[in-house]
Amino acid sequence: MELRQLKYFICLYEEGSVTRAAQRLNIVQPALSAQIAKLEEEFGQVLFERTPKGMKPTDAGNQAYRTFQPLLSKLLEARHGMINLAGEITGRVSVGLIASATTTALPDVLQFFTQNHPEVEIYVTTGYTQDLIDSVLSGTLDLAVINQNRQLDSLASTGVADESLFVVTGGPSRLSDEIANVRFQDLQRMKLVLPSRRHGLRTLIDQAFAACGLSLKPRLEIDDLLAIEEFVRHSDWVSILPAIAIHDGLKAGVLHVHSLESPGISRHVACVHSHRCPLSPAARLFVESISKNMLATIEAIEFYKGANVFLQAR
Known part of the structure; x- marks a missing residue:
């Protein structure tokens, strides 16, 4: 052969x-x-x-x-x-991404590669965390950027970003400006729209509520975070979303966010790949670019969040 x-x-x-x-x-x-x-x-x-x-x-x-x-x-x-031992980055990278990373970071990362490393071939697919893990294990994907909710001994893992989840509302459903931190038990009585249990974020949310002896039964479940954000913008419904998913709405002033009471909810976004196959230079650069972009977006959230709080107080 x-x-x-x-x-x-x-x-x-x-x-x-x-x-x-x-x-x-x-x-x-x-x-x-x-x-x-x-x-x-x-x-x-x-x-x-x-x-x-x-x-x-x-x-x-x-x-x-x-x-x-x-x-x-x-x-x-x-x-x-x-x-290409001289240092030129080439090759093909097969990547799986959770949807939130695709929405916020991917366009800028692809622009960077096409301008600076045009010889690199990039294949990107999106999916749920467990499906992406299975694809890496089978060798279909070189790496995946996932919500890491647990230790994965079967794969090598590198941190990409850590971010908080916030209670998010639109104009018609703004929580009182007096509320600094939303209590977990209060959310049980609100009109919640959340991802389904197939989604890695929903796993995080359910785990946090279970730790408080509580459970959630949202009346609406949507796995597309963009659809949730858009729906919340124009309704009196409430959601719990990661920072990077609310960046545009917060910047535009059409979303309002509140922190959760301690200990809050945070997620760890990680890159996973096979122990047997170290990441190529192109793959490492891709992960570094995704991480840099996501971290910059998360940092910007604190600025917009603070600016909105100031405007609401006036």
């Missing part, structure tokens, strides 16, 4: 067409077909069914793709690393 054959197989799998795969590889179609036939002979398995609509992977083909795609990515990344 040759590296070239794996490249041809993965390209054909992803394109689903000999014509498109050959064009992508810049080779003639008979050469591609011949190498796939050799690979099938070596495996003793048919990897594709030839259909009028294109090449359909068999069960063996699907299994081969799941096995070899991460390996090929690592091999190509290693080759790029050896070629």
